[in-house]
Amino acid sequence: MDREAAHAFARQRCLKETTYRHLVLVEGVMRSLARRFDEDKDLWGLTGLFHDLDQDHTGDDGAQHARMAAGWLREAGVDERVVNGVLAHAYDDYRTDRMSRAVVHADAVAGLLVASALVRPQRAAGMKVSSVKKKLKERSFAPGVNPDEVTGAEATLGLPLDEFLAVSIEGLQEVAPEIEL
Ligand SMILES: [Fe+2]
Numbered sequence: 001m002d003r004e005a006a007h008a009f010a011r012q013r014c015l016k017e018t019t020y021r022h023l024v025l026v027e028g029v030m031r032s033l034a035r036r037f038d039e040d041k042d043l044w045g046l047t048g049l050f051h052d053l054d055q056d057h058t059g060d061d062g063a064q065h066a067r068m069a070a071g072w073l074r075e076a077g078v079d080e081r082v083v084n085g086v087l088a089h090a091y092d093d094y095r096t097d098r099m100s101r102a103v104v105h106a107d108a109v110a111g112l113l114v115a116s117a118l119v120r121p122q123r124a125a126g127m128k129v130s131s132v133k134k135k136l137k138e139r140s141f142a143p144g145v146n147p148d149e150v151t152g153a154e155a156t157l158g159l160p161l162d163e164f165l166a167v168s169i170e171g172l173q174e175v176a177p178e179i180e181l
Pocket of ligand 1: 026052107
């Protein structure tokens with residue numbers, strides 16, 4: 001599935017614009033991470049784009065979330081590595097390779113990046129690692145974000161926090177025009 005078709009697929013399944021924008025942002029972060037590791041950007045991007053595909057249908061229903069998406073993706077013939085990555089963001093058992101572990105961190109940092117961009121008049125443009133890091137320490141700043149899932153990129157991916165944030169900010173900036181940030 002090429003990027004344009006993948007975006008159309010995601011759009012069809014998101015009922016809320018905020019969900020769609022979250023998907024595109026996590027896609028951007030995943031593509032940037034893939035570049036850092038010299039991995040397959042398209043594959044990593046699809047995993048990011050599809051990770052919360054069923055969010056507006058399952059909500060926080062622990063039993064269905066990600067599984068519904070996995071069903072849709074398999075039906076559409078999407079690469080099984082992507083399906084595994086989508087399941088991995090919700091269930092530990094699927095965190096079997098670098099991509100399926102990375103999506104957990106990309107998902108978490110996305111929430112922090114959006115919150116950080118929204119308090120800046122220039123949004124994503126010129127965003128600095130130091131300011132995002134400061135926000136991470138303010139527990140009340142992005143209450144939906146688990147800070148351990150952001151800092152955990154060091155243990156899981158071998159990326160020190162500063163580098164993880166820098167790579168993530170780059171990913172944000174690449175998709176910023178698409179998500180009005
Ligand atoms: Fe997510």
